[in-house]
Amino acid sequence: MSRFPTAALSLAALGIASACGLPRDPEGTLDRVRGGTMRVGVVTNPPWVTDSAGVVGGIEGAFVSDLARGLGARLAWVRASESELMAALEGREVDLVIGGFTDAVPWKMKVALTKPYYTDTIVVGLARGEAPQRGIRGATVAVDAHDAEIATYVRAHKAQPLLVDDLARATTAIAAPVWRLPALGRDPVAGITLHEARHVLAASPGENDWLVHIERLLRERKRTVPATLRATRP
């Protein structure tokens, strides 16, 4: 019996001794990318990923540029549909895919999602000075026509969504990500959270050194996300 705790202890010692070098990538992604080429799949999804005149930007685009700079890697952008890029990522034909994904994606078991770097909270906004409501049950709530999924969250709260092209002109309460409210002159209704979307990047599966490297960059950069979002004009 006493042999086993000893085995466990020596195992722990072994672990600590080699802790600096672990984890390693089964396919050596990080080593290949460093000083080499970083293949990044792109799904345009502003403000997270923008693509204009051949330049990939947005919040996640900036992350990737920083990542490549830090590793001295050349960027090879691959523009394709989400499902095509996920198949490519699973097969390790690309190293990373960005597209404003959340951790609720259906293919999350096939690839490696990073830890969420930002939680986007969808809330109800009222015009400044408007009397606060107790709830939104039965009310009409304006939703940006580009964010149709928000209508689903509104309906789930037993309110009636109204798709509009310009939220700024809406006369009713609105449902939007919390970072859009200041620009729209709205205040969030306390106590009502329609949805929380945890934003992640998708990396090639099982390349844990690579995943750890990306997550370290995200941890450094995530503080800048709210300010960047507030500065964006959709």
Added chain:
Amino acid sequence: MKLGHRFEFPPEQQQLRRRARRLAWLSIALLLSAAAFMAMTLGQSQALKTAWIGDLLGVIPPISLLVAMHYEQKTPTHRFPYGYFRSITVAFLITATSLLFSGIWLLYDGALKLVTQHHPPIGTMELFGRQLWAGWPMCVTLAYSACVGLLLGHLKRPVGEKLHDKVLEADADTNKADWMSEVAAIVGIVLVGFGFWWGDGAAAVFISINIILDGWKNLRQVVADLMDESPSEMGETDLEELPRKLREAVERMDWVADAAVRLREHGHVLLGDVFVVPKDETNLVARVERASEELKQLDWRLYALTVVPVAELEGDGTVPKS
């Protein structure tokens, strides 16, 4: 002759039963703490998930033991004239089936991940303001859980043996399988750390096979109990010597010419029939009653013995002479 009396455990056993009950509560508390601890590090590691479910399943035996211990000493009723001793068998059946089926499910899950070459992503975790590879905290929680299993198994086994409690014995086996599995899971995660993606799935498969073997062993034993198997040794398939000793004791009585005995286990206690061919029939009723009481002194587990006088016994009849 009194029928339907309450069974009293001897003082030594009563003390052990209190101990067993305390151990059951301790198991529930420690296993839940280990599971809660592990849940915090639960990611996409199959081995960790399997070990976690193993920990959660580990609370079923102590819970069923506590429930069974509550019922088994109830006085027999009209509806349950043989008493409630078999509540312990029911507890045992629940334990064995839950182990077996969850083991099979986990084996399927783990094997599927190996076959589909699932590369488990294990990223980072923030701990006390520092960001480190999540594999390390996983190993720490697994090590804690392994210590829990090691301790519980160690404490339970001697109590289970003295009490002749198969549930406690099986529970100790489960704890042993658990801590061995957790060491395997640590090895699996370290392998993943070294870039061997299959380490995780292989550990998960190893753990699930352990759970299945455990469940199978227990299920076989409980089915044998339900089939009224003659009392068997703890954790083994060998039959006990008690029926033979009992027959010899009966045959030593001066008024007995020949005897046959059959016993069955009802949880912790034993019930059975003693068939005697008297050579002297004077005072037969009183002798039969006295024999029933005297024979019970042979072993504390003997709860009810029915002594039946018969004209003759055929050796190869329905009641084998033990």
